[in-house]
Amino acid sequence: MKYVVISLSTLLCISLCFLGFNLYNFNKEYSKAKNITNEIDVANKRITEINNYLDENNNTYNEFVEKNKTKIEVYEKWLRYQKEVTEALEK
Amino acid sequence: MAKISKRSNRSLRKIIIIISILFFISITINIIIYLKTNSYKNNYNNMIEQLNSITSSKEEKEKEYQKVSERLDLVNNIDERTNEVKKDFFTKAKQLEDKIIAGESNEKIVYITFDDGPYYLTYQFLEILDEYDVFATFFTIGDNKDVCYDNRSEDCSGMYALEASKGHTMANHTYSHGIWKGLYDSPESFMYQVKLQENLIKDRTGIKTNIVRFPGGAATAGGYKNRIIELLRENGYGWINWTASIGDGGNLRDHNVGWSNFVNNISANIEVLLQHDYNRVTLRILPDEIKYLKEHGYHIFPLFYESNMVNK
Numbered sequence: 001m002k003y004v005v006i007s008l009s010t011l012l013c014i015s016l017c018f019l020g021f022n023l024y025n026f027n028k029e030y031s032k033a034k035n036i037t038n039e040i041d042v043a044n045k046r047i048t049e050i051n052n053y054l055d056e057n058n059n060t061y062n063e064f065v066e067k068n069k070t071k072i073e074v075y076e077k078w079l080r081y082q083k084e085v086t087e088a089l090e091k
Numbered sequence: 092m093a094k095i096s097k098r099s100n101r102s103l104r105k106i107i108i109i110i111s112i113l114f115f116i117s118i119t120i121n122i123i124i125y126l127k128t129n130s131y132k133n134n135y136n137n138m139i140e141q142l143n144s145i146t147s148s149k150e151e152k153e154k155e156y157q158k159v160s161e162r163l164d165l166v167n168n169i170d171e172r173t174n175e176v177k178k179d180f181f182t183k184a185k186q187l188e189d190k191i192i193a194g195e196s197n198e199k200i201v202y203i204t205f206d207d208g209p210y211y212l213t214y215q216f217l218e219i220l221d222e223y224d225v226f227a228t229f230f231t232i233g234d235n236k237d238v239c240y241d242n243r244s245e246d247c248s249g250m251y252a253l254e255a256s257k258g259h260t261m262a263n264h265t266y267s268h269g270i271w272k273g274l275y276d277s278p279e280s281f282m283y284q285v286k287l288q289e290n291l292i293k294d295r296t297g298i299k300t301n302i303v304r305f306p307g308g309a310a311t312a313g314g315y316k317n318r319i320i321e322l323l324r325e326n327g328y329g330w331i332n333w334t335a336s337i338g339d340g341g342n343l344r345d346h347n348v349g350w351s352n353f354v355n356n357i358s359a360n361i362e363v364l365l366q367h368d369y370n371r372v373t374l375r376i377l378p379d380e381i382k383y384l385k386e387h388g389y390h391i392f393p394l395f396y397e398s399n400m401v402n403k
């Protein structure tokens with residue numbers, strides 16, 4: 001009887017050790033998975049944010065471009081002039 | 092003894108049962124945790140893949156965001172941005188002039204200027220300048236500030252703003268241009284007409300002019316020239332004549348004459364070309380002039396106060 005108790009206790013101890021080991025592993029995998037889930041959540045949130053921003057501002061931008069065509073064309077023309085004079089200076 | 096042994100046997104059995112139950116519980120928990128851990132492990136690659144795909148689509152979105160926010164920043168501050176580029180251009184154009192004058196550069200610059208406008212014909216000049224991607228300088232007057240002088244049924248009042256909005260340099264040629272009508276009666280009468288024109292241009296375009304061209308050229312001011320130049324300086328003005336002209340100020344009707352005047356006049360490394368935006372010959376040869384100038388290595392620049400060609 002005593003031997004049975006001793007061997008059973010040993011088995012229990014071993015299984016408890018395994019439990020400890022398994023818990024450690026579980027915790028490791030769980031936090032890894034949680035981190036990834038968090039990262040995915042953060043990325044998704046940012047994508048939603050950007051999409052909202054694009055929705056809001058694409059219209060603003062298009063309206064502005066429509067209304068201020070000349071201003072933008074003139075700005076681009078100045079950029080070309082700036083490039084021309086910069087290159088001429090470097091020659 | 093037998094009793095004691097029986098009792099201890101019973102309690103041992105109890106212990107065995109308890110330990111066995113604990114053992115099975117522990118095994119069960121072990122198995123559950125192991126399976127759960129494995130499921131996480133197996134799912135790991137999927138999750139990484141998901142994360143990677145979301146990250147890459149996020150990066151693309153970020154790029155789009157960057158682009159749109161940059162464009163928005165540009166359009167929201169378009170005047171400021173334009174002024175920054177313009178300022179940088181003028182600084183560099185001045186440096187280029189300095190180098191050319193010092194003989195350190197073989198580049199060439201021409202300033203195309205138009206006097207006495209606006210006219211109804213100015214629309215067509217502006218179109219050509221747009222088409223050939225050229226900034227010019229308009230020395231405007233105020234005499235015909237509303238009704239177009241060359242087309243009485245048309246309104247020219249918006250022309251100053253149109254010229255300015257297209258980025259051309261707005262310059263001052265006095266309000267009345269009245270060479271024979273009192274403009275040069277005194278330095279003060281001249282300055283009065285400069286101020287009148289300054290106010291008109293400021294009112295129509297928001298721009299304060301700082302370059303003057305004397306109607307008829309600075310020599311027309313005769314003995315008052317130096318005093319006028321002093322007054323101009325005091326009022327923040329530089330002044331400029333011209334180095335080349337196609338003779339379109341009077342009755343130039345023959346474009347061949349205009350063209351040969353043009354070709355014969357353009358030779359220096361820095362030229363200030365005087366023309367008039369009321370002349371049809373000028374309008375007709377302007378595209379060829381621009382092509383000629385570009386082919387001959389000229390940079391066609393708009394005038395600016397800091398230019399060496401603008402006397403101060």
Ligand SMILES: [Zn+2]
Nearest residue numbers: 206207306307
């Ligand atoms: Zn004139």
